[in-house]
Amino acid sequence: MKLYTYWRSTSSYRVRIGLALKNIEVEHCHVHLVRNGGEQKADSYRAINPQGRVPALALDDGTVLTQSPAILEYLEEAYPDPNLLPSDxxxxxxxxxxxxxxxxxxxxxxxxxxxxxxxxxxxxxxxxxxxxxxxxxxxxxxxxxxxxxxxxxxxxxxxxxxxxxxxxxxxxxxxxxxxxxxxxxxxxxxxxxxxxxxxxxxxxxxxxxxx
Amino acid sequence: MKLYTYWRSTSSYRVRIGLALKNIEVEHCHVHLVRNGGEQKADSYRAINPQGRVPALALDDGTVLTQSPAILEYLEEAYPDPNLLPSDxxxxxxxxxxxxxxxxxxxxxxxxxxxxxxxxxxxxxxxxxxxxxxxxxxxxxxxxxxxxxxxxxxxxxxxxxxxxxxxxxxxxxxxxxxxxxxxxxxxxxxxxxxxxxxxxxxxxxxxxxxx
Known part of the structure; x- marks a missing residue:
């Protein structure tokens, strides 16, 4: 999987923690939110995430998931061990x-x-x-x-x-x-x-x- | 269950839709967000939800759930029929x-x-x-x-x-x-x-x- 991330983005940081807690290794693709007026606004990145924001997680089949709350719930469902949510x-x-x-x-x-x-x-x-x-x-x-x-x-x-x-x-x-x-x-x-x-x-x- | 709600609050409106789609009847407790400087800020309401916001859902045992995203995911898990999320x-x-x-x-x-x-x-x-x-x-x-x-x-x-x-x-x-x-x-x-x-x-x- 590929994670589109920016070091200081707190929502990217959330997903990085979730991946690390679940021992999932992904390729990091760096999107600079300041340089060149914000690389997240470039057409090349909007082709990946039309909203023009990080993080985005590209699955192995090319499907792109966006929005850290949705990505984190996906990781919890697809990679349940270790759990980040209790069962109750x-x-x-x-x-x-x-x-x-x-x-x-x-x-x-x-x-x-x-x-x-x-x-x-x-x-x-x-x-x-x-x-x-x-x-x-x-x-x-x-x-x-x-x-x-x-x-x-x-x-x-x-x-x-x-x-x-x-x-x-x-x-x-x-x-x-x-x-x-x-x-x-x-x-x-x-x-x-x-x-x-x-x-x-x-x-x-x-x-x-x-x- | 009791729903603490305000008619025009869009996050209360979300929970009302979720409950209605799942055919769950609850008692409505109205919290006026403007009157008296905002009833949600009163001590009596903060005793229910310390964040002083609507919606809040009080379960039958008195447990109070807050934040519409958390309440909606709870309803989906506790009352899965009909589903509001697919299985994949x-x-x-x-x-x-x-x-x-x-x-x-x-x-x-x-x-x-x-x-x-x-x-x-x-x-x-x-x-x-x-x-x-x-x-x-x-x-x-x-x-x-x-x-x-x-x-x-x-x-x-x-x-x-x-x-x-x-x-x-x-x-x-x-x-x-x-x-x-x-x-x-x-x-x-x-x-x-x-x-x-x-x-x-x-x-x-x-x-x-x-x-």
Whole structure:
């Protein structure tokens, strides 16, 4: 399989973690989101993913899957060992709820497009963009802090889909200088993941396209 | 079960459609997102959902599930008949990709918080907010138009999880006056869903709290 990825993209980072946790080796195709006005917007890449975003996962038969939530659920179904979701439907929902807060309520607001719109169309300063990002990140993390457990990863000793979302979101929080002192459980997950081989392998700084 | 819902919330609307398609009857608890500064922010509601958002689904044993993507996947697992996802993992991923474009790339940008931030913190006009919403809705719909089929619902004769997300997003597009002439497949789904009893039952205008 081929993963279209960018080192600093948190949704690419999620998929890299999922692949690493499941010990799936894929070829990496690097799509530079800044260079040449954004390689993801080129016709050659839009032929792969019409939405012009990373990540995308090309299967061996050429089928291309897009959108990290869909790709991660696919990996869970097609490569169930090790599981990133428990078997009980209620527990799965609790875990997916943490993933959805990150995937739907935090990340979309600081993803490439909206901050650029604030800068270019609305003329906002970097301080304004920073407060915008902190607002959504803070609201989401405050909720997640009440939803995860008191030790280990988000939901216990083994990493799950919740951690696959949370760890890249923490990376973005550090990048945007969002204060994290109010979220001791979340910061604990960050610390534990930093020692785990799959999370280390998937980290932006270890990608060949890192700058 | 009890659904905490607001008539015009598109994520509540998604869950109402999922429940109606699966013929699941639930008690509706109305949370008014505008009245009294937003009833979802009250301590009494935060005791149910600490994130202070709708929808939330309280199960019979009192367990509360939050986040529409997590609730819909739960309903699919706990109440599999009729299925809203096909059995093939690749087809499931294609369908979830459409859902994710709406759930992650469109809806979060026009959800209550961000437009209010643009108005109150950044002093933007309603015209600016409208262009903001149209930008993300247009980008997302342009991608979805290339991903769905040529007749019936998004992926054929029967409604699926993709339609559960798309129809409420169309309702929001109409509400925000986003031009839809460039999306004939998407508009076809809207037309077909308008005749379907489950989509009719779940429509905002038919809710007891509609204004």
């Amino acid at each position: 439907p209620v527990k799965r929902a609790k875990l997916r709820s943490v993933a959805a807060i990150i995937g739907c309520d935090i990340h979309p607001l600081h993803n490439v497009g909206p901050p650029n719109h604030l800068r270019k169309e609305f003329g906002r300063s970097e301080a304004d963009v920073g407060s915008w990002i902190s607002t959504w990140l803070g609201q989401g993390f405050a909720a997640i802090e009440t939803m995860i457990g008191d030790d280990g990863f988000c939901f216990g000793a083994e990493p799950s889909l919740a951690d696959v979302y949370l760890v890249p979101q923490l990376y973005a929080a550090r990048r945007f200088d969002v204060p994290l002192a109010g979220y001791p459980r979340i910061v604990r997950v960050e610390r534990i993941a930093a020692e785990h081989p799959a999370f280390r392998k998937a980290h932006p700084s270890r990608q060949p396209d890192a700058e | 993992p690749v087809k499931r991923a294609k369908l979830r990709s459409v859902a994710a474009i709406i759930g992650c790339d469109i809806h979060p940008l026009h959800n209550v918080g961000p437009p209010n931030h643009l108005r109150k913190e950044f002093g933007r006009s309603e015209a600016d907010v409208g262009s903001w919403i149209s930008t993300w809705l247009g980008q997302g719909f342009a991608a979805i138009e290339t991903m769905i089929g040529d007749d019936g619902f998004c992926f054929g004769a029967e409604p699926s999880l993709a339609d559960v997300y798309l129809v409420p997003q169309l309702y929001a597009a109409r509400r925000f006056d986003v031009p839809l002439a460039g999306y004939p497949r998407i508009v076809r789904v809207e037309r077909i869903a308008a005749e379907h009893p489950a989509f009719r039952k779940a429509h905002p205008s038919r809710q007891p709290d509609a204004e």
